[in-house]
Amino acid sequence: MIRLRLSIELDYLVLSPSCDFVFNIHVAHTSRQTVREEALTLDPCQRAEVQLDPVHGSRYMRLHAAAGPLRVSYQATVDIRHHMEDPARIGEVPVSRLPVHVLPYVYPSRYCQSDRLLRLAFAEFGHLPPGYARVQAIRDWVHRRVLFQSNSTNSTTSALDTLVERVGVCRDFAHLMIALCRALNIPARFATGIDYGADPALGPTDFHAYVEVYLGDHWYIFDPSGTAIPMGFVRFGTGRDAADAAFATIFGGVQSPPLPPRLRIEALTGTPDLTLPVHCTQALSTDDGPPVRQ
Amino acid sequence: MIRLRLSIELDYLVLSPSCDFVFNIHVAHTSRQTVREEALTLDPCQRAEVQLDPVHGSRYMRLHAAAGPLRVSYQATVDIRHHMEDPARIGEVPVSRLPVHVLPYVYPSRYCQSDRLLRLAFAEFGHLPPGYARVQAIRDWVHRRVLFQSNSTNSTTSALDTLVERVGVCRDFAHLMIALCRALNIPARFATGIDYGADPALGPTDFHAYVEVYLGDHWYIFDPSGTAIPMGFVRFGTGRDAADAAFATIFGGVQSPPLPPRLRIEALTGTPDLTLPVHCTQALSTDDGPPVRQ
Amino acid sequence: MIRLRLSIELDYLVLSPSCDFVFNIHVAHTSRQTVREEALTLDPCQRAEVQLDPVHGSRYMRLHAAAGPLRVSYQATVDIRHHMEDPARIGEVPVSRLPVHVLPYVYPSRYCQSDRLLRLAFAEFGHLPPGYARVQAIRDWVHRRVLFQSNSTNSTTSALDTLVERVGVCRDFAHLMIALCRALNIPARFATGIDYGADPALGPTDFHAYVEVYLGDHWYIFDPSGTAIPMGFVRFGTGRDAADAAFATIFGGVQSPPLPPRLRIEALTGTPDLTLPVHCTQALSTDDGPPVRQ
Amino acid sequence: MIRLRLSIELDYLVLSPSCDFVFNIHVAHTSRQTVREEALTLDPCQRAEVQLDPVHGSRYMRLHAAAGPLRVSYQATVDIRHHMEDPARIGEVPVSRLPVHVLPYVYPSRYCQSDRLLRLAFAEFGHLPPGYARVQAIRDWVHRRVLFQSNSTNSTTSALDTLVERVGVCRDFAHLMIALCRALNIPARFATGIDYGADPALGPTDFHAYVEVYLGDHWYIFDPSGTAIPMGFVRFGTGRDAADAAFATIFGGVQSPPLPPRLRIEALTGTPDLTLPVHCTQALSTDDGPPVRQ
Structure with a gap:
């Protein structure tokens, strides 16, 4: 079994009065890919709706963001049994x-x-x-x-x-x-x-x-x-x-992010079943x- | 309410040893489009599998046809309450x-x-x-x-x-x-x-x-x-x-049909509710x- | 040396009040390609201007044709010393x-x-x-x-x-x-x-x-x-x-010709130097x- | 009459063993565009062949440059009688x-x-x-x-x-x-x-x-x-x-120039006929x- 810990940090500067986002950065739910834990942080804080596509297991997070900076942070630990x-x-x-x-x-x-x-x-x-x-x-x-x-x-x-x-x-x-x-x-x-x-x-x-x-x-x-x-x-x-299947689809005006996406992923070991x-x-x-x- | 009677007649000449077809010529099932009666004839005679797409109501007929001529005939009467x-x-x-x-x-x-x-x-x-x-x-x-x-x-x-x-x-x-x-x-x-x-x-x-x-x-x-x-x-x-959304998708060798598609459609009246x-x-x-x- | 005899017959039906043509069907003049004889017939009869491109040796015939049928016939005998x-x-x-x-x-x-x-x-x-x-x-x-x-x-x-x-x-x-x-x-x-x-x-x-x-x-x-x-x-x-380098460039309305182009070409022999x-x-x-x- | 003074300075870094350039930065010769004076400097110094296209009056400078930096400087004063x-x-x-x-x-x-x-x-x-x-x-x-x-x-x-x-x-x-x-x-x-x-x-x-x-x-x-x-x-x-009609066509490996092109152009006045x-x-x-x- 493979266990991976990943983090994603995305920055945007919303220009227009407001802007809609569809993010696809949540780990998909499949019969062989299990999320052990995950966390999402939005700054400024707001309610995010995450919808599951029941056919493919993909999860879409939709945001309606006001003008100004937006930071999206996501962390997860996943087990994959290929x-x-x-x-x-x-x-x-x-x-x-x-x-x-x-x-x-x-x-x-x-x-x-x-x-x-x-x-x-x-x-x-x-x-x-x-x-x-x-x-x-x-x-x-x-x-x-x-x-x-x-x-x-x-x-x-x-x-x-x-x-x-x-x-x-x-x-x-x-x-x-x-x-x-x-x-x-x-x-x-x-x-x-x-x-x-x-x-x-x-x-x-x-x-x-x-x-x-x-x-x-x-x-x-x-x-x-x-x-x-x-x-x-x-x-x-x-x-x-x-x-x-974009990781982010943006409907509205957004300036090129001040910072590029920051991603990390690492495989975890330490127990006998993890490779x-x-x-x-x-x-x-x-x-x-x-x-x-x- | 609209009542329509339609017929479709399609001819093919399958060249390769065999050929797969996906037809989409059956009237879709929607909440406002009701099939009163329909009939399908395949010549040469064979079993046709018709599958319903439950999301859109489209119906797909799949055929695996042997080499030689193939004629598909479909008739239906449909009620539409727009x-x-x-x-x-x-x-x-x-x-x-x-x-x-x-x-x-x-x-x-x-x-x-x-x-x-x-x-x-x-x-x-x-x-x-x-x-x-x-x-x-x-x-x-x-x-x-x-x-x-x-x-x-x-x-x-x-x-x-x-x-x-x-x-x-x-x-x-x-x-x-x-x-x-x-x-x-x-x-x-x-x-x-x-x-x-x-x-x-x-x-x-x-x-x-x-x-x-x-x-x-x-x-x-x-x-x-x-x-x-x-x-x-x-x-x-x-x-x-x-x-x-092709009416016919063909996987294999087919000669240009000897006859073009022959379609007919007419609106029925005769009862007060039909226009x-x-x-x-x-x-x-x-x-x-x-x-x-x- | 190669000697070739060729003929071209082209038919058009000019639709608009008039139509301009640029034909490039005359044998080019090059240092190794010599026209022994050639003949051009236009029906209806009209004056045709043939212009030589001095750089490439190509010859362009320009016609301003009235509405109605147009037939262009060209024959030539050419010697090529490759x-x-x-x-x-x-x-x-x-x-x-x-x-x-x-x-x-x-x-x-x-x-x-x-x-x-x-x-x-x-x-x-x-x-x-x-x-x-x-x-x-x-x-x-x-x-x-x-x-x-x-x-x-x-x-x-x-x-x-x-x-x-x-x-x-x-x-x-x-x-x-x-x-x-x-x-x-x-x-x-x-x-x-x-x-x-x-x-x-x-x-x-x-x-x-x-x-x-x-x-x-x-x-x-x-x-x-x-x-x-x-x-x-x-x-x-x-x-x-x-x-x-089209053989014919047409500026105006022309119906698809009633007859396709009719071309012939044959190599001549009969003297010792011809192969x-x-x-x-x-x-x-x-x-x-x-x-x-x- | 219009009199213009212009200067162009271009930098390249030739990567491959050598590289061919065709520049078209010389003022064209036309019946109404007259070069009063012009100067070209190449660094490193080399012979540049400038060829005139007699039909259009364009002038093409061809260089075969060795690996390393190349600077092309051109100045001209031109009179235009439109x-x-x-x-x-x-x-x-x-x-x-x-x-x-x-x-x-x-x-x-x-x-x-x-x-x-x-x-x-x-x-x-x-x-x-x-x-x-x-x-x-x-x-x-x-x-x-x-x-x-x-x-x-x-x-x-x-x-x-x-x-x-x-x-x-x-x-x-x-x-x-x-x-x-x-x-x-x-x-x-x-x-x-x-x-x-x-x-x-x-x-x-x-x-x-x-x-x-x-x-x-x-x-x-x-x-x-x-x-x-x-x-x-x-x-x-x-x-x-x-x-x-590119100002520079490059045949070979060149690194993006360390400096962008530097161009200047100004209209001269001072005599009654200049506007x-x-x-x-x-x-x-x-x-x-x-x-x-x-």
Whole structure:
């Protein structure tokens, strides 16, 4: 079992008379990701409404903030009991057997225009046997072709831009991998967390974007940017792409924060059942699949 | 009350060993749209699984078809008791009060890149008082600027393309209107049905795409293409945009159908409570809002 | 020496009161391409002004046509004495030694956005030794990745679209190859002619677009679509891309022609010095470089 | 007559073993723009080759620089005797009468995709009588719709982006105006100089991009960004768009300069024939049209 302690501190300066925020920085509730304790502080103090998306376990905090400075501080300790599987035993799910709630993840989205990549995806990966290894091949293809470079892209950059320009940050790697998976009818979604284990040379600890792919009834984790250690990813949110799963969506006027986000994450040990996150060859999932409904 | 009888006949020639289809041609179940009777025929005969999306009431029929010809025939009779409202009494919902399940409809999507239209939308519509009339102004703006021309666009055409090129079909009008609404934080979604009342000069009866906008707790109908009579729209599906709400999504090889889709729709009268769909100035909705869950 | 006889017949129906045309269907005058005889017929009869571009040798025929049908017929017999060279002896020209009039061909243009392909081009071809063989590698890369399919693209399709979608016609292959060359600072331009030697299975004889690359003081011919025999290419025009070098640019209203273009080209033999165009491994040029000016 | 004294100081740090530059910072030679004196200093000292484009009068300085710092300093004093004309007397030139060398300026280019704006341009400006006033209306349309904001765009931003996003710097205003003119078959080109008379609130004196439109045998100056005084524009270069007319094109590795460009420009007076540049309603040109060739 992995136990992680994380903290997030965000500063804003609200300009307009008031401003609405939707934050997605609370640790998601999944069958394998359990919050042991958490604390939220808002300065100035105000009531924050936290809503649970019952399908995905994501939690959204909505604030209506007055003009002036706003500081959001969140700390949590989380236990993750990964579903781990031998990649060789994980197959793709034929379209005819995909659950209805998974189908949207094979359709194109704002930043993942998979509809335009059918020929490319088939030419590059169509000959590989379906299964986890094929998805890993897609992940490696993206990882080898795209250069990680901070501040090289912006909020309009899409998978097609990254395919062409071959540079980006973690969200761009994720978008391109997602688009290629969907072009092969493999459901893929965007996930957010913190870059546990990232090389300090890349900068201070930051939010991270990675990929979850639906294979054999689980959403498995892939990290095409290769900048961090997937076993240490605590999931905040998931979505079709970054349009759905920003850590903060702001409706109103906000000045660039006086301070950048300050994040920390560390793995806890000390009891026999706790291990440190490490790079591993097992397939990992923190999600046993959507809850049964209907 | 409106009573409509419709029929749809679709032909395909499946090329590959087999092919998966997801059809969304069943009349949606909503609190105001009731199916009196319906019939489905598949030739060659096979079992079809029809799944209900409990949130939106859309119904998806999934087929796994063998190589060879496939004919899908569907007939239904539907009663619609519209929610009708005086436009002057309908306001916009502030972001801070939008239900969580409505929030995704203010985010950009594949064909509705609202994130790039913030300045344009604010310059053109920011000075108008919030409410139904402002959304109607957006609808009229799109309607006046875009030329309806059959076959002028394709499956990759997005709202930005339509803004630039100013030509398109009903789905393109819908995408542009949706993108402009979202740029103003007004939730808007894509809806599909049949073009009841369309001028025969535009061609034979066809599938139709239009817009639903979330205002005052209802999803109100808008038809930016102006080619048909909204009061006669029977809803099949809704989605973020055409990527989510195609009447048919095909996974596999299919030859262009030997025959085009053949659709018919007519309004029934004969009893005192039945009226014909007409153009009206009232705001119309076939959806009382998402069901209460959680 | 190659001798080719060609004919072109084009039909238009001018709709508006009048319409301006710029045709580029006359055989270009170059030091190695000599017109033995040619004839032009316009129906209805009118005066046609043919202007020579003294830099490139292209000839532009401008017509101001009245409403009604217009037929343009052109026949020519041309002799080509190719400059032929052993590819192993052909180097690239360093930017610092490129003539000023060649510099524009390393800059991006409407359909060849080389500025966005620097990383991709360097990653794929940066390790190859500069020279003709590297350009041939670019040509082969494009040829292998893109599928030739009639009517798969339109007049707005650019090199980036072709890179993403991997399908197109000869002009799309040319645009992608040009963009990749320029991304490596290798001057490349768009050339037009007739698809001598094309497989009849691809359709009737048609206009052709190919590439000329500036290497060692000559503009060498490359055909990334691989659909025809370069030794049989008679050059009509050159330009930065298809925006500059259309066979017909039309200013005004014209109905889709009642008949498609009708082209014919054949190689003549019968005297000892005349040979048939064949695929060959020699580098070919019909252009000894721009005339010395200033 | 206008007399301007200008100075430019540019710093680079060449990283790679060596680097090629093409500078276009010398005052252009035109029939109405005369260099009284000029001086160039390169540090470290080296030979610089300055080539004249005989068609446009632009001068290109090419350097092959070794690794290490490079400073380029240029000063000039220029006399401009504008061609001035009453706008009411200036008409558009019908396509059928455009000189061949002007035709390329009605075709689309990298950043000015006029081919996609035909309907929009015709809808917005097609009803206006042809002539200078219509071009002025295009200039005003762009000026009113686009917000000037430093650093809001980058080197890939095109006219379509500016049309959609409605923000940019002078080069973006110029690209959009050029694209709209060409969509109406009005030849338009990109011109570069210094922002004489710009409001210091916009930042220090900088390079400027503006538009020249071919009307009645002259290339008339338009400044859609409205940030400076056109009568004080000294022309350095012209081109199809910014791809052709950068003040510096760099082939090789260069670090962001330790110092930003330092530009100064001032108008000289003191003799009776010298006047200060002012905003005026006359049409202005520094170019009597291309030299007669052929």
